[in-house]
Amino acid sequence: MKRTVSFLISITTTLLCFTLTTGYGFDPIDLEKLKTTKICPYCDLTRADLKDADISYANLTGANMSGANLSGANLIMAVLNRANLTGANMSGANLITAILTRANLTGANLSGAFLTAAGLWNAILTRANLTGANLSGANLYGANLTGADFSGATWTDGTIKCKEGSIGECKK
16 A cells, blocks of 8 residues: 555656646746847747747747747748747737748747748658738748648739638638
8 A cells, every 4th residue: 555655656746847847838947048048049939828929030030939929920031941930829920021940830839920931941841821911022942831721812923812711821
């Protein structure tokens, strides 16, 4: 009986410690570094709450921002090359002239985002939600658009609104 109780206490303590050390998902030091310097390459910002944050001109090359809340954030001219933005909420974010070369945006919510003149070369936009997004002048060369929803988006030529049901391509 004593062994069983000791074992259960040991397991509970281990699980509690693990939960307390991984609760945020992001590194608080990296988050503070981003907010104060806007220079945070390869930072761990997993599930960070950056809603409405002004991180324009930030260097986030290779940063892990999977599951982060970037809704309404100002990311004008931000460098997000090779950043992991899987499942991030970027609805209504301002990404005008941002550089997202080889960024992973799988399952990201970019609905209503401003991607005017953004560089999305070889970006992964698999199953991303781009409904109502503005892609005027964006460069999608080599981007993986499989399953991405472009319904109601302004296409790269700036004149065409994609029809409803534009999955994986802009249906005109």
